[in-house]
Amino acid sequence: MLFKNKASVQYVLTLYSVGHNKQYKVIKSDTNRLVVRCIRDACPWSIRAIFSKKHELWQINKCKCPHCCTSLQVVTNGQMMDSRFISIALKQYVREDITQSIKDLRSMLYAKCEHDVTMYKFLAALDNADPDTVTLLKCDPHVSGTCIINSAFWAFGPCIRRFWHCRPVISIDAMHLYVKYKRKLMIAMVTDGNNEVYPLAFIVVESESTETWGWFLACLLSHITNQTNLCIIFDRHRGIQSCFDDTTRGYL
Numbered sequence: 001m002l003f004k005n006k007a008s009v010q011y012v013l014t015l016y017s018v019g020h021n022k023q024y025k026v027i028k029s030d031t032n033r034l035v036v037r038c039i040r041d042a043c044p045w046s047i048r049a050i051f052s053k054k055h056e057l058w059q060i061n062k063c064k065c066p067h068c069c070t071s072l073q074v075v076t077n078g079q080m081m082d083s084r085f086i087s088i089a090l091k092q093y094v095r096e097d098i099t100q101s102i103k104d105l106r107s108m109l110y111a112k113c114e115h116d117v118t119m120y121k122f123l124a125a126l127d128n129a130d131p132d133t134v135t136l137l138k139c140d141p142h143v144s145g146t147c148i149i150n151s152a153f154w155a156f157g158p159c160i161r162r163f164w165h166c167r168p169v170i171s172i173d174a175m176h177l178y179v180k181y182k183r184k185l186m187i188a189m190v191t192d193g194n195n196e197v198y199p200l201a202f203i204v205v206e207s208e209s210t211e212t213w214g215w216f217l218a219c220l221l222s223h224i225t226n227q228t229n230l231c232i233i234f235d236r237h238r239g240i241q242s243c244f245d246d247t248t249r250g251y252l
């Protein structure tokens, strides 16, 4: 069985494991070889795939099947599906309809694999789908032992690449979110050569403050552009103003 790359082998292995409610662990993984075996030591199931120089493709050349372990103990919370698997599994659906909501994509994934996955993995899948896409999460520092998300930053790869050809002017502002999550959505907008405005980056936070605006500005400068002499247009919100007044941040 031949595959175009190692990621394709990993996708098929995960798809098989999810479908059969099994789990595997990686024994060896490098540029020429991938060896996995069942997570249960008593089970003999294992697969070895290698890069075939003859075909310039990946090939499964050793297979000890089937599993003899029970499936009942394996949870169906998407633990087996990593972000790369999710990005490949959902790419086709997103290409067909780019207005698909995360809720719908989550339902599709559940219908396909009968596993539910967390928002963390969806954000990580965005990262995997485009190498320039940036997603960052911040956990609530007051809750220890687990990560309760209190802020999320994201910017899509095509928007970032387009900005490289735009004038160095960014408008930032915030708006209220209503319905279920009453938070603030901060947006960075830019204008292209045709004078058309488009969104560059987003962040969802609890409220506007020096801390949250500071994080947004830091994300923009660290992950979107390292360009100096940027012009930032804003509504003189105190949180933003105090960031620029703070000379230790190096914005001026």
Ligand SMILES: [Zn+2]
Binding pocket: 022, 038, 039, 040, 043, 044, 045, 067, 068, 069
């Ligand atoms: Zn097994």
